[in-house]
Amino acid sequence: MNDELEKALLEAGADIVGFADVTGILKPEIAHLKRAISIGVCRNLNENTLRILSGLRKRAVTILKKKGFRYLSIPADSDRIKDTFIAKLYPLFPHKIAATSAGLGWIGRNGLLINPKFGPRLSLTTVLTDAPLITSKPVETSQCGECSLCVEFCPSVAITGNEWSRNKPYIELVRLNNCRGHKGEIKEVSGKPNCGLCITICPYGRKIHKKEEHKAEACY
Ligand code: SF4
Ligand code: SF4
Incomplete structure (x- = not known):
């Protein structure tokens, strides 16, 4: 399942894909979704990037749906959409949490996700699911080191x-x-x-x- 999702997302334009165990860090309403698929593209977050990220989420959802798994797809800019269920969830589960939990990087001194290859240049989106995905080790600490x-x-x-x-x-x-x-x-x-x-x-x-x-x- 991991391979199928990763291959499909990379083919559809993702630059990086990670799988996280989010057991215990979600609100009770969505706590049954114990896995997060973190998807990144190396682009500035603009309208075009939002379209690409939306397409990638849909790609992941189609695969999960076909196999009968539950999911919650969180838009890249969900914090900008007012008065929606997703907008209320976003502050509780920023995409950066999924990405660090999936081992994709750490939060740098600049407050952005820092990936060793792409640095702070990834725009992120997340799909939560109850599919039994194999997950990576989370990143625990900053690797900014002496840099400031x-x-x-x-x-x-x-x-x-x-x-x-x-x-x-x-x-x-x-x-x-x-x-x-x-x-x-x-x-x-x-x-x-x-x-x-x-x-x-x-x-x-x-x-x-x-x-x-x-x-x-x-x-x-
Ligand atoms: S401290 Fe250095 S490595 Fe860390 S986010 Fe800032 S510039 Fe990047
Ligand atoms: S944190 Fe500083 S450097 Fe970064 S966007 Fe804001 S003002 Fe510019």
Whole structure:
């Protein structure tokens, strides 16, 4: 089942796929869904990326449905959709939790998922399921090490420098008000709230970044 899902998703345009055991970390209403399929594409989260991620979720759901498994498909931008069931779930289960649980990476000082190959350049989506998928070992601690480039270069002093670990999931990494304020100022000048320096500067996945540099944008 893992192989079938992974192959289908990679063929459909995913750059990375992981399988996580989420037993005990979901709300009682959805606790019967003990597995998460974490799907990433190496692109900035924009309308086109949302379409690709939506197609990938549908691909996974079609396979699960055909085999009679239950599922809950969580859109990539579900935190932006107001007053929906999914929007209420999203803060309880951000895609980054699924990705770290699936061993795809850690949460960097910049508050983004850092994958060893793609760095902070993945846009993520998640499908929860009760299918008995084989899961990977979760990532427990940050691998940022001595690096603090994003802290030093953030123009709004938004990045605290704190280090994430699974036993400190709520530690403050990014002062969101500073980041949003800075993006708001940029928007007034350029019309778009773009910054993304904390992505550009991250040494992980920088080679891949070269191709996408002009598109980098951090989404919290
Ligand atoms: S997007 Fe810009 S302002 Fe926001 S945390 Fe990253 S570097 Fe700082
Ligand atoms: S720039 Fe350095 S400290 Fe910041 S997220 Fe990347 S590796 Fe971690």
